[in-house]
Every structure is written in C-alpha cells, then in structure tokens.
Amino acid sequence: MVKQTIQIFARVKPTKKPTAEYFVDSEEQGGSLEFVVPRDLADGVINNKRENYKFRFQRVFDQTANQEEIFEAIAKPVAEK
Numbered sequence: 001m002v003k004q005t006i007q008i009f010a011r012v013k014p015t016k017k018p019t020a021e022y023f024v025d026s027e028e029q030g031g032s033l034e035f036v037v038p039r040d041l042a043d044g045v046i047n048n049k050r051e052n053y054k055f056r057f058q059r060v061f062d063q064t065a066n067q068e069e070i071f072e073a074i075a076k077p078v079a080e081k
Contacts, residue, residue, distance in 0.1 A: 004081070009074055011061040024060045031060035 010033050012022065020037040034054040061070055 007058045007074075009059050009061065009070075010055070010057045011065065011070065012063050014063050024062050026060060030056060030058050032056045033060050 010031075012024065012033070020035045022036070023034045025032045025034070032054055034052060036052055037050075039049055039051060059073065061073075
C-alpha cells in the first residue's frame with residue numbers, strides 16, 4: 001500500500017452576485033487564492049474587520065477550468081493508484 005498525503009484543491013465557480021474580488025496565484029509547487037472583501041462603511045469609521053484572506057492549496061482551478069481538466073488533475077491519478 002502506497003502512503004500518500006492529503007491534498008487540498010480549490011475550484012472557483014461563478015456567482016450571480018459577486019461580493020468580493022479574488023486573485024489566483026498558480027505556481028508549480030502549488031497555488032494560492034486571495035479574497036479581498038471591502039469594509040462596509042455602515043460599520044462606522046473605526047472598522048477593524050479584516051479585508052484580505054489568503055489560502056494555500058496544492059492547486060487552484062479558476063472559473064475557466066472544466067470538469068474534464070479537474071478530473072484529469074485530481075481524480076484520475078488517485079483512481080490509477
């Protein structure tokens with residue numbers, strides 16, 4: 001039996017009403033996904049809410065990725081082992 005670590009992937013899908021901006025940084029060693037959620041002025045002048053959120057993954061699939069590409073990159077290697 002081959003030992004394998006847990007891998008985490010992200011897929012960005014389009015929404016009807018975007019609530020935040022996001023940026024995908026793809027690298028050969030992995031990728032990151034960063035969200036920018038603007039502060040709401042209704043919360044007042046002093047607003048300590050976080051605006052930037054950054055997460056790291058083995059790979060990030062953008063909105064342009066189709067199901068076949070995701071299967072080939074993630075599920076097929078697992079099924080073959």
